Amino acid sequence: MAKFNRYLITAALPYANGPVHIGHLAGCYLPADIYVRYLRAKKADVKFVCGTDEHGVPITIKAMKEGVSPQDVVDKYHKIIGDSFAAMGISFDIFARTSDPVHHKTSQDFFLKMYNDGLFEEKESEQYFDPEKEMFLADRYIVGTCPNCGNDKAYGDQCERCGRTLSPDELINPHSALSNAPLVKKKTKHWYMPLQNYEPWLKEYIIDGHKEWKNNVYGQCKSWLDSGLQSRAMTRDSNWGIKVPLPDAEGKVLYVWFDAPIGYISATKQLTENWADYWCKDDTKLVHFIGKDNIVFHCIIFPAMLKAHGDFVVPDNVPANEFLNIEGEKVSTSRNWAVWVNDYIQDFPDQQDVLRYVLCATAPETKDNDFTWKDFQDRNNSELVAVFGNFVNRAMVLMHKLCGGKVPALHPEFMNDGDKDILKEFGLAKEKIENSIETYRFREALSEVIEFARKGNQYLQKNEPWILASVLEKLKAGEQHPKYPQYEEKDIAFLQARIDICLHISLQMTANLAIFSHPFLPFTAKRICHMLKVVDRMLEWDNAGSDKLLSVGYTLRPPELLFKQVENEQVTAQIEKLHAGLKQAMDAAAANAPAVEEAPVAPPKPEIQYDDFAKLDLRVGTILQAEKVAKADKLLKLLVDIGTEQRTVVSGIAMHFNPEDIVGKQVTLVANLAPRKMRGIESQGMILMAEDNGKLIFVNPAEAVKPGSGVS
Incomplete structure (x- = not known):
């Protein structure tokens, strides 16, 4: 970390067309906040920027549904989203908006710099046009019949009935979702960025220069680059967005994925007059926290834009998380299958840190993960309550009961090896936590925090100061404790010292727990500071690992319970709420859509003889590599x-699977199919797939078998 003099941390700009759910938190906002809080504790020069993305088709679609203007939509949801983040302790330095004039000017200036440098290609193409509304239509505004399942309400980008990805040209009888008018094709001009021109630099920057990036990020970038980049339009036909600043660009706006990442720059401009220090100096570390669906934009398109412009630093890291499912199913905002952050705050007041803890402990850092309310309950009750909260409460209660509410002395002359060993854990825990945070392994770092609290409980249990106090009380009364007759009156000083040592070390551990946990559980850390009567400055990272954070004789406040049990009734209520929301959304969708018959099952093919089937050589294979085919x-x-060899197979499944997601999958291969060239690549077989209402599924054995095993 020493080579950087300042840090600029960004979190993906959420669309201002709805509230945020816990999948958003787990994906990028919580990890970013943990990292930033740690940097601030290190007293680093750091800025944490975010804001709402207020342009693009999702905004206008939401406005249509709600019968209001796009501006009304973004005003409403900017506040809801911002309030949710603030309530959860996401500590942005600024939460800006891409509808702000500063952002419009910054984006237009960025575009003009590239335009004046001759970095765009001007191209004409034919696109669908609504003659009644007199406007070109984005894919989502085009409706027609799906060629796959016959749904006559399919959109120009996807059929929501069968799930198939579409293009407007594939729809049967396409028409406008705005006016219901038949569409016409009309020529339109747009400005394209030739991404292929930046391939050599991108390969040097990512493939050679950032092998330390997370496997999911590095692998997806490599797949895109290996497949070859193409020119991409940086403008759109629309009446909502940032106007293209050219005289011949009437009715055209900047592509939302051109202007959205520039929102990080404009937000920094609004935050500080020294914004250029964070964007234009090589000793700045720029880190983008995002979800995996935004990898290509933040790792390839935006860096290429920054490189083309020429005045900006590029990301040092993009630690993208995978997706968080809920109760075994993918989050779906349209089906209302989500746990909304603003609902959680209402249902679990003053328990923000519980959700922060669970989402970090189960974060989808390397693969999709699942949030369940039962796991939420178990982690709260068995880890936060029974380990973390229990240790702090025991230390505070015993200190008030046995030491008069003051920090007792350490008495070095009476310390034993166990005391010295636990003191060594202070520095070891600090080192493990900071190493994990600095390499974006937040789950691992949090587990070290809990492990430190667990060792505190074990230390208390081993030393049993409450038992020593009972023995001491007997001896002071001139009596011998019946269970511990080995102690005599001469041991009074020793026993008092052992009580003091145990509780002194436990209180110093409590202070360290506040520092260690602060990036993860900021509300809890500050409550500990309140009990210990210390200022927030104690939470600086330089203090972590110290065994001298609390002065001997210092009076502390009475203990407070940090966490409370989550009861079965609360879990049941949340699960019922989740399913009720799903039913409500599905009922509303059914009421607003005509009944559509299920896609018919394909009729059986003509009968064959056994000898016909025996001609097929079907073998189980394992996918070793997968990549997109260029163009x-x-x-x-x-x-x-x-088994006996490795085969190259070209398969038409790119619209259904990401390459990195299917590596390691077992498949059934027709191994004796005559080779066939596709896009210049010789395909040596065919993968068998099943189709369920437009969804493709691999045909594979129920259990893993040796590659090359025959299928009969």
């Missing part, structure tokens, strides 16, 4: 291990 949206190039 072919639907094709993946697979390397499949079939």
